[in-house]
Amino acid sequence: MAAFVRHRVPFGGRRNVTAPATCAQRHIWNLMQRQLPDAAFYDVCYWVALPGHGTAQDLLDVFAELLGRHESLRTGFHRDADGSLVQQVVEAGKFEAEVWALTRDEDPDGVLHAWQGRMRHTPFDSARAPLIRFMVAVVDGAPVLAAFCVSHLAVDLTSVRLLADEVTQLLDARAAGRPLPPAVPSRQPVEQAQLEYSPRGRALQARARAFWCRQLASAPASLFPPCNGAGGGLTGPVRYSAGMNSRAVALAVPVLARRWRVSTSVVLLTVIAQLLGRRAGLSSCALRLLTANRSDPELRGTVANLHSEVPVTIGLEGDRIEDIARRAFATCTTAHANGLYDPDEVADLIASAHGPDVPVDLSYCFNDVREGHALPEAAEGPVEVSGAALRAAMADTVVAPDDFEEGETFFLVIDDEQPGWNRLVLNADHRALTPSEVHGFLYDMERSLVAYAEEAGARAAGAEGHGRPAHPTRTSSPEAAGPRHAHRTGLSE
Incomplete structure (x- = not known):
């Protein structure tokens, strides 16, 4: 029978910093407040099938790497003394991950659905980072599926797709003993807030x-x-x-x-x-x-x-x-x-x-x-x-x-x-x-x-029929989106 071990895995980033919340963060925060007490309504579950190489520990290391790279995943939110929403990035902490050991006869999808169901009724405390949890399904010692549940305060749909791609790339590199591919240079939410409060940001909001x-x-x-x-x-x-x-x-x-x-x-x-x-x-x-x-x-x-x-x-x-x-x-x-x-x-x-x-x-x-x-x-x-x-x-x-x-x-x-x-x-x-x-x-x-x-x-x-050239017919199909999906279909692109 499938069984799991819950891990508390340490992570580390580059800085502790507090900043005003971005416009997008404030928007989702407002939606979440209207949805209370069902705060988990705006949590997102996403999963990715894995090729079955490496180990569960490799994947736990990959998850820790993701939190180190992306400040949004280790950010909590609270109101300051003036009542304004602020984002609080933490430099270090621990995240939760479940590692499920399955036999060849057991269905990883069943384990995933049960985990998603529990996550749907396990809201995050938005003041306490990180606002993400992970699970791994392992068959014969090799991970075959990874999933994460994350607050919409931290991600949008493009983000979870980026994270899913990073999981597979980082796991491939770690399992093969290669150096990890570098993080893509990108603006972090703290810097996005700075832009929004700048003259340029104010002008964009006025427009x-x-x-x-x-x-x-x-x-x-x-x-x-x-x-x-x-x-x-x-x-x-x-x-x-x-x-x-x-x-x-x-x-x-x-x-x-x-x-x-x-x-x-x-x-x-x-x-x-x-x-x-x-x-x-x-x-x-x-x-x-x-x-x-x-x-x-x-x-x-x-x-x-x-x-x-x-x-x-x-x-x-x-x-x-x-x-x-x-x-x-x-x-x-x-x-x-x-x-x-x-x-x-x-x-x-x-x-x-x-x-x-x-x-x-x-x-x-x-x-x-x-x-x-x-x-x-x-x-x-x-x-x-x-x-x-x-x-x-x-x-x-x-x-x-x-x-x-x-x-x-x-x-x-x-x-x-x-x-x-x-x-x-x-x-x-x-x-x-x-x-x-x-x-x-x-x-x-x-x-x-x-x-x-x-x-x-x-x-x-x-x-x-009146002499205009016909277009050639093509029969190619739309490219596959890959074996993964968001639990909340309403998550935006």
């Missing part, structure tokens, strides 16, 4: 504030007015999630991205906005895009919480869907350039967007966590797909209940972990969408994308 004001001014007050009273006449859980696995969506999206000359994310966002707008009978739709601010080269390799949520108000007027998509693309590009903002100031803007005490409901979220957000010229996948191929792919679509949890009215996540497929997970409040309507919305997304792709193909065929 973002103006962008928020423009988006909120044109946003509808709500897309889903409450129905049937405050509770909608419902008993039991008031939220429901379903997931769709679709080959047809994965085929249609890159085709439309090329035809509409927008990113693949904007293709998906445009169709979502159109469906929401039609349902509400509105000519515009406002959503929050979850993103990580990594356009600055110094942040590309940073392991930290750089999370932000930027608003986009998408106008739905016009007969041509590609025109709506191009306007959405322009708005999204501007939104991502304005991801550094004061979360408290933005909360005040939302609360009085249409006048004193007249808020805008921005509880509609779009989170594209696919590893490839390519523009048309770089997008993977076929340039054209026949209508017959798209319809055949639709026959493989599966929609089923999902255990994804969120606290918004409408929260849709897209990932591409399985090559050749897209997975769309929708969590919604029953007062907005009943469980059957959640399923229906996902199917409507797929049908819309397929119909638009067929229409684009018909236009292309007509143009080619």
